[in-house]
Amino acid sequence: MKLICGTRGSKLALTQTDEAIDAICKNTGVEIEKKIIKTKGDQILDLPLHKIGGKGLFIKEIDEALINNEIDFAVHSLKDYPTEILPELEISAIKKRKEPYDALISQEESIEDLPEEASIGTSSLRRKSELSRIRPDLEIKDIRGNLDTRIRKLKEGQYDAIIVAEAGFSRLYGETTEIEGFKFSRINPEIIMPAPGQGALAIVSRKNDSKIRDILITIEDEKTRIETMCERQFMMGVGGGCNLPVGALSVIHGKEIELKAFVGNLEGTTSIRGEAKGKKEDYLNIAKELSKRLNIRE
Numbered sequence: 001m002k003l004i005c006g007t008r009g010s011k012l013a014l015t016q017t018d019e020a021i022d023a024i025c026k027n028t029g030v031e032i033e034k035k036i037i038k039t040k041g042d043q044i045l046d047l048p049l050h051k052i053g054g055k056g057l058f059i060k061e062i063d064e065a066l067i068n069n070e071i072d073f074a075v076h077s078l079k080d081y082p083t084e085i086l087p088e089l090e091i092s093a094i095k096k097r098k099e100p101y102d103a104l105i106s107q108e109e110s111i112e113d114l115p116e117e118a119s120i121g122t123s124s125l126r127r128k129s130e131l132s133r134i135r136p137d138l139e140i141k142d143i144r145g146n147l148d149t150r151i152r153k154l155k156e157g158q159y160d161a162i163i164v165a166e167a168g169f170s171r172l173y174g175e176t177t178e179i180e181g182f183k184f185s186r187i188n189p190e191i192i193m194p195a196p197g198q199g200a201l202a203i204v205s206r207k208n209d210s211k212i213r214d215i216l217i218t219i220e221d222e223k224t225r226i227e228t229m230c231e232r233q234f235m236m237g238v239g240g241g242c243n244l245p246v247g248a249l250s251v252i253h254g255k256e257i258e259l260k261a262f263v264g265n266l267e268g269t270t271s272i273r274g275e276a277k278g279k280k281e282d283y284l285n286i287a288k289e290l291s292k293r294l295n296i297r298e
Contacts, residue, residue, distance in 0.1 A: 002031040003212065006062045006071035009036040010146045015171050017075040020095055020201055020219065027218035035071055037062050063089060066204065072212050073205040077168070078197035078228055081204070083236045090207045094228060096221035097200035098167040100249060102127065102187045105154060105169075106161030109185050111135060111192075118160040121150065125266055127163050129245035130192040132268025147172055155180055163187070167199035193247025193262045193273075196231035196240075200224050223252055230259055230283040237291025238263050250283070257283050263294045272296055 007017040014034070021032045039061045058080060065071045067088050078094060085091065108114050111134065121143030122128060128140050141159060143150055147168060154162050166186055169179075177184050203216045231248035240246030240263070248261040257280040264271040276290040 001215075002033065003072040003215070004033050004035050004070075006035050006037050006065050006074040008039060008058060008062070012147055012168050012172055013075075016077065016201055019171070020075045020203055023095065023219045024215065028215050030215055035065075037065055037071075063204075066206060069206075072209075073203055073216055076202045076204060077165075078200040078202040078232075079165070079195040081197070081202045083232050085204075088207055089204055090213075091202045092205045092213045092216040093203040093218075093220040094225045095201040095203065095219050097198075097224045097228065098170060099186070100194045100199040101166045101189060102163055102192045102194060102198075103166040103169055104161055104163055104185050104187055105151065105179060105182050107182060108161070109183055111161075111187065114138065114161055119158075121153065121159040121162040124163070124195070125243070126195060126245040126247050126264075127192055129264035129266055129268050129271065130247070130262075131163075132266070133264065133271045134191060134268075136268065151180055151182075154182065163192070165195075165198055189247075189249050189260065193260065194249050196235045196246065196248040197228040200228050226250075226257065226280060226283050227252060230257060230287045231261075233284050233287035234259065234261050234291045237288050238295045248287075250287075252280050255280060257286065259283075259286055259290055261290055261294060263296050265296070270296060 005017060005021060007013050017034060025032060039058045059082060062074045063086055066074060104111060116137050117139055119139040119141050121141050123142045123144055131138055131140055143162060147164060150162050153159060173179055205212050205216055227250040230250040234248045235246050238246055245264040250257060250259045256277055258277040260275040262271060262273040272294045274290055274294050276286050278286045
């Protein structure tokens with residue numbers, strides 16, 4: 001049996017896709033071919049995502065290829081996959097996630113150590129809100145492009161620092177703490193709360209194709225599924241997405257699950273943080289209850 005996997009063509013997307021494909025092949029022995037699909041988000045690089053339609057711009061063409069049977073499944077960063085999934089599709093498997101945290105790349109070891117009025121690159125509303133809360137003096141500048149492009153812009157002096165997802169960085173560069181002469185350091189989630197689902201890979205396929213689902217589910221990680229669905233449920237509960245800064249991090253401890261989250265505004269003047277815990281099988285209700293407590297839109 002041969003399957004076709006759809007993916008974007010960026011270095012990180014291909015690395016993530018290879019990670020998933022290698023695991024599926026190891027578990028099932030099926031043959032898998034990659035098909036690179038160019039998305040609108042890959043073509044518009046001069047505007048912030050929230051101004052041009054959000055992260056869904058990296059998804060639409062791949063979803064359409066799935067629905068049209070041009071590919072059999074696709075691999076996405078779960079944090080970038082919309083919570084409103086097309087009725088024809090499903091997240092058939094979620095691979096065990098890597099580090100869910102954000103990370104700083106700069107000459108300094110932490111955000112607190114950055115010089116006054118230093119420029120820092122990010123296009124994430126979540127990161128902008130958190131940065132404005134803890135360091136209102138910083139000059140927050142939009143940055144787009146793949147990870148290599150962002151690091152190149154940092155080297156060229158366009159920014160004093162950039163913020164990236166630790167999982168994406170480690171997938172491309174391994175466990176190094178230095179890159180191109182700059183320090184790489186994890187950001188404490190009390191400083192910047194990660195995006196819901198960050199670090200995990202979503203394997204998406206057609207809902208009515210049970211044969212393909214049975215193959216993909218061989219790389220499912222139940223712990224990651226519960227933790228990330230808890231985070232995504234919180235985001236849905238507060239109406240989060242590309243137009244509202246939202247962060248969430250869920251961790252299972254034995255039979256219990258703990259969810260920490262924040263909702264803010266872009267200026268950093270409003271930032272509500274909270275946490276909830278309970279039995280891990282109640283993860284959806286725990287997320288719903290916390291979203292009611294932290295919903296700034298009500």
